[in-house]
Amino acid sequence: MQQAMTQEPFSGEFTAAPQIATDSRPLAIEAKGLVKRFDGTLAVDGVDIAVPEGSIFGILGPNGAGKTTTLRMLLGIIDPDEGTRSVLGSDDPHRLANRIGYLPEERGLYPAMKAVDAIAFVGALRGLSVKEGRKRGLEILEAHGFGHIAQRQIRAMSKGQAQTVQLLATLVHDPALVVLDEPFSGLDAISQGKLERTIRGLAEKGTTVIFSTHVLAHAERLCERIAIIAGGKVPFHGLVSTARDRLPPQVHLETRERDGPWRTALPAHAEPQIKATGGALWNFSLEDGGVEPLLTALVEGKAGIQALSIERAGLHDAFVAIAGEAAAKQLDEETGLAAMNTAEAS
Numbered sequence: 001m002q003q004a005m006t007q008e009p010f011s012g013e014f015t016a017a018p019q020i021a022t023d024s025r026p027l028a029i030e031a032k033g034l035v036k037r038f039d040g041t042l043a044v045d046g047v048d049i050a051v052p053e054g055s056i057f058g059i060l061g062p063n064g065a066g067k068t069t070t071l072r073m074l075l076g077i078i079d080p081d082e083g084t085r086s087v088l089g090s091d092d093p094h095r096l097a098n099r100i101g102y103l104p105e106e107r108g109l110y111p112a113m114k115a116v117d118a119i120a121f122v123g124a125l126r127g128l129s130v131k132e133g134r135k136r137g138l139e140i141l142e143a144h145g146f147g148h149i150a151q152r153q154i155r156a157m158s159k160g161q162a163q164t165v166q167l168l169a170t171l172v173h174d175p176a177l178v179v180l181d182e183p184f185s186g187l188d189a190i191s192q193g194k195l196e197r198t199i200r201g202l203a204e205k206g207t208t209v210i211f212s213t214h215v216l217a218h219a220e221r222l223c224e225r226i227a228i229i230a231g232g233k234v235p236f237h238g239l240v241s242t243a244r245d246r247l248p249p250q251v252h253l254e255t256r257e258r259d260g261p262w263r264t265a266l267p268a269h270a271e272p273q274i275k276a277t278g279g280a281l282w283n284f285s286l287e288d289g290g291v292e293p294l295l296t297a298l299v300e301g302k303a304g305i306q307a308l309s310i311e312r313a314g315l316h317d318a319f320v321a322i323a324g325e326a327a328a329k330q331l332d333e334e335t336g337l338a339a340m341n342t343a344e345a346s
C-alpha cells in the first residue's frame, strides 16, 4: 500500500530553476544543487530536480552525462558531496527501500531461480513474505502477459524476458516511487511498447516513476517532465511542453505561385525550393504573430496554397537547442547503436 505523503505542496521557491513550473501537487522527489565527484571527476555538477507525485519524469542525456549517479544519489545508494535531496518526504532515502522500486543499470537475477521465485526474492528484500511475494509475482506476471514463463528458470529466458521479469520484480511490493535506470535498453520494440504501457499504468494509479534514458522518443511519449543532463549539468528541467516551446513551430508550405504580395508575410530569410512542376516549397519558423496573419496574406494574395503544415518542435529539436549539437549527436549515435544491438539480439 502506498502511504500518504506528508510533504508540503511545491510552492515555486526554486529560484535557481525557473523552468520548473509551480504545481499544487506534493513532490515525490526534490533535489537541489546535487554535486558528486569521483576521484577528481565531476560526475554531477549542481543538479536540481523536482518530481511531482504521480508523474512520470525522465532524465535524458548521453552516456556519461551523470544520469546513473543522479539516480543513485536520489536513492541514497551514494551520498552527494553537496546539495540536498528529499524523497517521499525523507532526506534519508536509503531508509525508504520498502516504498521504492529500483531497476539498476546492471541487470541480473539468479539464473537458477524461476521467474515467480525471483520476483518473490526481490519482494522479500522489500519486506514482503515469500508466500505473498510468490502470489503477487504470479499475478503481476499474468497481468503483463508473462504468466506462461512464471515457472521458467531465468537462465532459460531470452535477455528481454529476463529483463522484463526483473522490471516486474521492482513493482511487486507496490512501491510509491519507481526508479528505472535505462529500462528500455536491451528490449525489442514490442517489449519497449509493453514497458511504456506498464509505466503509464503505474502513473495512472498514482505511482511516481522516474527513469533515465538516452532515447528521447520514450520520454517524449511518456513524460510530463524531464531533466536534460549533459556533462553533469542540467541545462533544462521542467515540462516537456515547455522544452518543446523553446523553439517556434515549423511551417512547411507549398504554393502554386512563386512570388506575390503575400511574400511579405513570410520571414525575409525564407528561401523557396522551386519545384520542377512549378510552384515552390517553403520551410520556415512561425513568427511571433502566429498563423492567422500568414494565412490571411496567403489567401488574399492568391499564393495558391497546395499544402500547408505547422508542426510544433519535437523533443529532439528542443534537446539540440538546449544541450547543444555535440550532446545531441552523441545521443543520436548511441540511439542508432542501441537499435543495431537490439536488432542483432533478436
Ligand SMILES: Nc1ncnc2c1ncn2[C@@H]1O[C@H](COP(=O)(O)OP(=O)(O)OP(=O)(O)O)[C@@H](O)[C@H]1O
Pocket (backbone or CB within 6 Å): 038, 039, 041, 042, 043, 044, 061, 062, 063, 064, 065, 066, 067, 068, 069, 070, 105
Ligand atoms: N564509481 C565511479 N567511479 C569513478 N567515476 C565514476 C563512477 N561512477 C560514475 N563515474 C563517472 O561519472 C560520470 C557520470 O557517470 P554516470 O554513470 O552517472 O553517467 P550516465 O549518464 O548514467 O551514463 P551511462 O548511460 O553510460 O550509464 C562518468 O564520467 C563516469 O565515468
